[in-house]
Amino acid sequence: MYTENDFIKANKQKKIRVTLFSIMCLIFLAAMFTFNAIRIQALSIACAVVGFMVAYFIYSFKVGPWVKYDRHLKELKSGQKRTTVCEFMYFTDETRLVDGVEVHELIARVGKEEEDERLYYWDADKKRPSLKEGDRVSIVSYGNFVVELKNA
Secondary structure: OOHHHHHHHOOOOOOOHHHHHHHHHHHHHHHHHHHHHOOOHHHHHHHHHHHHHHHHHHHHHHHHHHHHHHHHHHHHOOOOOEEEEEEEEOOOOOEEEOOOEEEEEEEEEOOOOOHEEEEEEEOOOOOOOOOOOEEEEEEEEEOOHHHHHHOO
């Protein structure tokens, strides 16, 4: 499911975004210190407030998700994985955020009872496989995150 290209792309995007974010923060700091040095207190405070609000917004929506996704992929690559053979039930259509990663829920049944249902998380950026309810699949997972899914 994940290729080496995915790991490289995520790391590259993270580095680009963190670098641009740092440059933007340094520009706001330089403007704030410049206005402070020439004793224009109102502009210095305005630069600090606007800079903080812009930095918080950009980090929350543009930088933070890539940092979390890159960390997630590194953990998937190096972490301990578990293989489970089970019966596919369904994917959810809506996405949700789990540990900073946007996912679809995948429900699979290991046994015959309702208590034997397991919840897995499928990366929303990845194409979902065409499976029908009841198909036997082998799921390689890291925690609840699906690393690899193939027909059993």
